[in-house]
């Protein structure tokens with residue numbers, strides 16, 4: 046039953062969108078695309094937008110969007126229940142969104158466990174980078190896991206579904222032959238197929254399947270809305286994979302090869318969209334690594350459109366990039382040294398980022414009129430000592446001096462903000478092999494850092510939650526039993542401490 050307020054809110058969201066395509070409900074085969082987070086977060090995700098666009102571009106299929114803002118769950122386009130769709134595609138971009146999946150099933154009135162769902166319910170297909178990192182927490186809830194870029198296998202999957210007619214057994218049998226696709230134990234049981242052996246269930250997914258010419262159609266936001274993180278900004282994907290190998294990062298070690306979109310294609314996409322958008326956000330793991338980034342910035346300068354970057358590696362950011370950013374009216378430069386000491390930066394694979402380079406980048410940004418600075422650091426790194434921790438406030442104190450001096454030229458002192466995270470070892474990365482710092486020691490290091498940072502004027506910082514870091518660790522490293530934690534956390538209404546306590550009790554008894 047759709048209540049008045051929900052309907053009103055959805056109408057408001059839809060009326061603010063530009064570029065959205067809405068096919069009639071039921072005239073074609075229907076697929077739901079689910080982002081297990083809010084509209085605000087989901088519509089900021091390019092991968093989710095592609096999936097929606099690709100399905101709608103298929104002549105026999107229509108796609109409608111679901112987010113977690115609504116209870117009961119409803120599609121945005123026609124206010125339909127998830128149970129009205131043949132396939133539901135979930136995109137999981139953040140580990141903590143696994144918890145939202147459980148909530149979504151409840152709001153959708155769909156049984157959580159695969160073997161409890163009969164043919165009257167849609168088949169659940171799940172992909173996204175978190176599934177590649179660790180799919181085990183949601184294994185008992187989904188029918189099909191996909192470790193592939195959508196462009197590589199989506200149309201093959203839809204075609205197999207059409208060919209199988211209503212015969213789900215046949216579809217599941219055929220689809221498991223596609224590269225990067227795994228049919229879960231529960232789905233095999235439900236539809237009378239040979240289940241995967243236990244070793245396969247416990248193993249990581251097969252290697253990710255990449256699309257060859259992934260840029261053959263424009264990799265841009267097709268729907269613009271003011272109700273996202275990047276309000277009315279058209280996101281443009283510049284590259285996939287990453288040429289760097291930061292030792293803590295999943296992308297650099299698992300989503301390669303590094304592939305870039307040719308400059309001509311990028312120019313065409315941007316030129317075609319200037320009527321729709323005046324701001325463009327370049328998306329890539331390391332934007333500065335695109336071999337023609339300076340030419341692209343110059344081109345945007347000529348067009349007079351504003352530009353921002355999803356990530357800036359201070360090692361490689363160029364002066365033309367900073368100039369374009371400043372001309373675009375950017376108020377904040379964000380850099381991620383991750384560690385204060387050069388020793389730890391080297392351990393993290395950031396040996397090309399000595400303090401001198403960091404100072405140079407910040408100095409240039411200030412000179413060009415970008416007033417505010419945000420920096421990312423991590424604590425709890427393997428081998429971290431008090432000396433390494435103190436290197437952060439030491440670096441900030443020195444930077445602050447330059448920052449204040451540089452800001453004076455412009456007649457105002459900008460804000461210096463630090464975002465402190467806790468290191469969580471991600472599987473399939475080099476740092477996962479090291480022993481992480483014990484939690485108690487990480488807590489001591491956090492306190493030490495907090496005390497030192499409080500002594501510095503004009504420095505704002507946020508400290509991380511060790512409980513959330515523990516949950517994140519459980520979700521990226523946990524085995525098939527982690528699904529029980531998700532259910533517990535749901536029952537505890539996301540009271541994380543209580544959920545962890547309960548889970549640890551259960552795990553200790555097992």
Ligand code: SF4
Nearest residue numbers: 287289291294297330
């Ligand atoms: S942290 Fe960024 S630059 Fe480093 S490997 Fe990962 S995506 Fe690439």
